[in-house]
Amino acid sequence: MRVAILGYGNLGRGIECAIRQNEDMELVGVYTRRDPGTVKTLTGAAVYSADELPAKKDEIDVLILCGGSATDLPKQTAEYAKYFNVIDSFDTHAKIPEHFANVDKAAQENGHTALISAGWDPGMFSLNRLYANCILRDGKDYTFWGKGVSQGHSDAIRRIPGVQDAKQYTVPVEAALESVRNCENPELTTRQKHTRECFVVAKEGADKARIENEIKTMPNYFADYDTTVHFITEEELQRDHAGIPHGGMVFRTGKTGLNGENNHVIEYKLTLDSNPEFTACVIVAYARAVYRMNCEGLKGCKTVFDVAPAYLSTMTPEEMRAKLL
Amino acid sequence: MRVAILGYGNLGRGIECAIRQNEDMELVGVYTRRDPGTVKTLTGAAVYSADELPAKKDEIDVLILCGGSATDLPKQTAEYAKYFNVIDSFDTHAKIPEHFANVDKAAQENGHTALISAGWDPGMFSLNRLYANCILRDGKDYTFWGKGVSQGHSDAIRRIPGVQDAKQYTVPVEAALESVRNCENPELTTRQKHTRECFVVAKEGADKARIENEIKTMPNYFADYDTTVHFITEEELQRDHAGIPHGGMVFRTGKTGLNGENNHVIEYKLTLDSNPEFTACVIVAYARAVYRMNCEGLKGCKTVFDVAPAYLSTMTPEEMRAKLL
Numbered sequence: 001m002r003v004a005i006l007g008y009g010n011l012g013r014g015i016e017c018a019i020r021q022n023e024d025m026e027l028v029g030v031y032t033r034r035d036p037g038t039v040k041t042l043t044g045a046a047v048y049s050a051d052e053l054p055a056k057k058d059e060i061d062v063l064i065l066c067g068g069s070a071t072d073l074p075k076q077t078a079e080y081a082k083y084f085n086v087i088d089s090f091d092t093h094a095k096i097p098e099h100f101a102n103v104d105k106a107a108q109e110n111g112h113t114a115l116i117s118a119g120w121d122p123g124m125f126s127l128n129r130l131y132a133n134c135i136l137r138d139g140k141d142y143t144f145w146g147k148g149v150s151q152g153h154s155d156a157i158r159r160i161p162g163v164q165d166a167k168q169y170t171v172p173v174e175a176a177l178e179s180v181r182n183c184e185n186p187e188l189t190t191r192q193k194h195t196r197e198c199f200v201v202a203k204e205g206a207d208k209a210r211i212e213n214e215i216k217t218m219p220n221y222f223a224d225y226d227t228t229v230h231f232i233t234e235e236e237l238q239r240d241h242a243g244i245p246h247g248g249m250v251f252r253t254g255k256t257g258l259n260g261e262n263n264h265v266i267e268y269k270l271t272l273d274s275n276p277e278f279t280a281c282v283i284v285a286y287a288r289a290v291y292r293m294n295c296e297g298l299k300g301c302k303t304v305f306d307v308a309p310a311y312l313s314t315m316t317p318e319e320m321r322a323k324l325l
Numbered sequence: 326m327r328v329a330i331l332g333y334g335n336l337g338r339g340i341e342c343a344i345r346q347n348e349d350m351e352l353v354g355v356y357t358r359r360d361p362g363t364v365k366t367l368t369g370a371a372v373y374s375a376d377e378l379p380a381k382k383d384e385i386d387v388l389i390l391c392g393g394s395a396t397d398l399p400k401q402t403a404e405y406a407k408y409f410n411v412i413d414s415f416d417t418h419a420k421i422p423e424h425f426a427n428v429d430k431a432a433q434e435n436g437h438t439a440l441i442s443a444g445w446d447p448g449m450f451s452l453n454r455l456y457a458n459c460i461l462r463d464g465k466d467y468t469f470w471g472k473g474v475s476q477g478h479s480d481a482i483r484r485i486p487g488v489q490d491a492k493q494y495t496v497p498v499e500a501a502l503e504s505v506r507n508c509e510n511p512e513l514t515t516r517q518k519h520t521r522e523c524f525v526v527a528k529e530g531a532d533k534a535r536i537e538n539e540i541k542t543m544p545n546y547f548a549d550y551d552t553t554v555h556f557i558t559e560e561e562l563q564r565d566h567a568g569i570p571h572g573g574m575v576f577r578t579g580k581t582g583l584n585g586e587n588n589h590v591i592e593y594k595l596t597l598d599s600n601p602e603f604t605a606c607v608i609v610a611y612a613r614a615v616y617r618m619n620c621e622g623l624k625g626c627k628t629v630f631d632v633a634p635a636y637l638s639t640m641t642p643e644e645m646r647a648k649l650l
Contacts, residue, residue, distance in 0.1 A: 014581070017581060017582055017583050018462075018581065021462035021463055021581070022462060042583050043583070093650075096646055096647070096650055097643065097646060097647060100646060117650055122650045124456070124460075126649055126650045127456075127634060128593075129649045130634050130635075130637070130638060130645065130649050131449070131452075131634060131637070133638070133649065134610040134613075134634075134637040134638050135449075135603075135606045135607050135610050136606060137343075137346035137347060137606070138346055181596070256339070256342060256343065256346075256598075256599060256602040256603065256605075256606060257342055257599065257602055258342050258367050258368070261598075262597075262598035262599040262602055263598050264595070264596065264597045264598060264599075264602075264603050265594075265595070265596040265597075266594075266595060267592075267593070267594040267595075267596075268453075268592070268593050268594075269590075269591075269592040269593075269594070270589070270590070270591060270592075271506070271589065271590040271592075272587075272589045272590075273581075273586075273587035273588050273589060274581060274582065274587040274589075277581040277582055277587055277589075278460075278581065278589050280581075281460045281461060281462070281581060282460050285459040285460050288459075303645075303646060303650055304634070304650075305633070305634050305635040305638075305642070305645050305646070305649075305650070306633050306634075306635055306642075307633060307634075308630070308631050308632060308633045309452060309455050309456060309459075309629070309630050309631075309632075310455075310630040310631055312455070312456070312459035313455060313458070313459050313630075317630070317631075318422065320455065320628075320630050321421055321422060321425060321628060321630070322421070322422060324451055324454045324455050324458065324630075325418075325421055325442055325447045325451045325628055325629075325630070
């Protein structure tokens with residue numbers, strides 16, 4: 001399988017590493033909108049201008065789109081589905097129906113296969129929500145995120161005057177997890193589910209009390225949460241908070257039996273040292289499925305819900321049944 | 326969807342209850358090899374002789390086989406795949422390839438769809454092993470069972486002279502779970518993974534020391550484990566150990582990054598008050614998939630690996646993408 005990457009940020013680098021762990025795949029190029037001469041890849045993979053992509057139409061089996069959901073993917077995925085089988089990690093939840101329709105049209109018209117919203121949420125968490133809902137019909141769903149770094153919240157802190165740098169962790173509330181695991185079916189407010197922990201480097205002479213207050217009262221981002229702010233030095237931030245860990249849990253609890261007398265808990269939990277690298281691993285597995293489905297004539301836009309798990313594996317059906325069933 | 330049950334034990338009763346939670350399904354009959362007059366169903370569902378099944382060929386969309394893996398299913402699933410779409414929970418691991426081949430032949434020849442080995446292990450645990458293996462390519466798998474009742478081990482104790490009744494719990498070792506979750510990649514012996522806890526009612530005058538010794542030294546079942554034996558009264562057994570809880574965890578831990586510098590943990594955990602009722606819920610969801618796949622012309626024998634998750638749900642693709650993705 002010849003795979004190419006469009007966009008070379010954290011996710012692109014994660015894809016580059018993940019492809020090396022999949023012996024049936026070859027990375028045939030990293031495409032960028034920057035000057036290719038300024039981009040140096042981790043593994044020495046060749047870098048080309050994104051302008052060259054349409055001409056490579058017959059040399060790439062799947063194009064992996066590594067841009068952002070805000071402005072890149074809404075244009076890119078449908079555009080490149082004209083030339084290639086494509087996969088993205090689009091995660092703007094409210095716009096998934098529109099994005100799906102656009103990508104499906106382009107893929108169908110050009111005989112390609114596309115998969116949108118691969119990763120862990122959306123992605124593996126979505127799959128677990130679906131499976132658990134189909135199994136436990138009379139039940140309740142809970143999703144918790146963290147402990148992990150939220151890029152959006154870290155950025156929001158960095159925009160406050162007087163802040164030099166910052167990192168924000170989303171942390172699930174232990175008492176809420178406990179209550180869910182005990183099948184108490186709690187109704188949880190935003191504040192009861194997660195806390196927010198901020199590590200902030202203030203500029204010299206900045207008013208720390210004002211910064212702390214601006215963080216804690218920021219609408220949408222922090223006002224609805226119990227937020228802790230720690231002021232630390234730049235050295236401490238670099239030393240202790242350089243990683244991009246994340247993770248979380250999807251639960252469904254439900255009742256069975258003649259009178260709903262038996263309780264059950266399904267829990268799917270991810271603990272990830274690197275959010276972009278794990279996301280990349282999921283995308284690469286689904287890139288295999290996209291190519292195979294295209295070879296079998298299954299065209300158009302798909303999501304993780306439409307992919308039989310066997311398409312993700314390099315094992316034969318016989319091996320899978322013998323080793324994993 | 327018209328669904329029928331063959332075999333009315335714990336699993337059959339679980340299926341009967343689960344069908345009531347699925348509004349698109351109707352239980353059209355419970356079939357038994359016993360005298361139908363002697364079988365009383367929980368919900369008042371009609372009971373028929375298994376001999377009548379072939380004549381009901383056009384009145385049943387999926388037949389759910391609720392017999393045992395030792396002697397019932399190896400014959401029944403292939404036999405009834407001649408007349409019906411069928412699903413079973415066959416769990417004799419070593420014989421899955423042979424069972425698959427037999428069922429596939431019968432289903433293919435008669436234009437039916439079959440699914441074998443549905444449930445939680447094999448079933449949901451298998452699925453999670455597959456997904457996690459496709460995502461984390463450089464990693465290690467662990468499956469733990471419990472805390473829960475092992476019917477096979479309970480039966481083995483009951484066969485010891487002097488034992489009136491018994492219940493055996495399989496318990497995962499906390500230190501082993503901790504080590505796996507910490508990405509220490511331990512190599513675990515049988516003894517290091519699980520302990521066995523036995524609650525035994527001795528017959529009057531029986532030699533308890535001999536019974537305890539026979540349990541603890543029983544090859545295959547107990548000798549390789551740290552086993553605890555508690556002698557209790559019949560009343561205590563009825564009061565405190567009447568349920569059939571079970572569950573367990575599937576882990577995969579793995580490394581990503583240019584030099585494998587980042588660790589990740591995927592954990593899927595089930596905590597079940599009733600093993601047969603949860604198994605039944607999984608089977609009923611896959612029964613829906615079997616019928617739909619048959620309607621779409623996907624014939625022959627399948628496993629959970631071959632079923633796109635969307636087939637399990639009563640939601641439309643649009644609803645799924647909007648609500649669960």
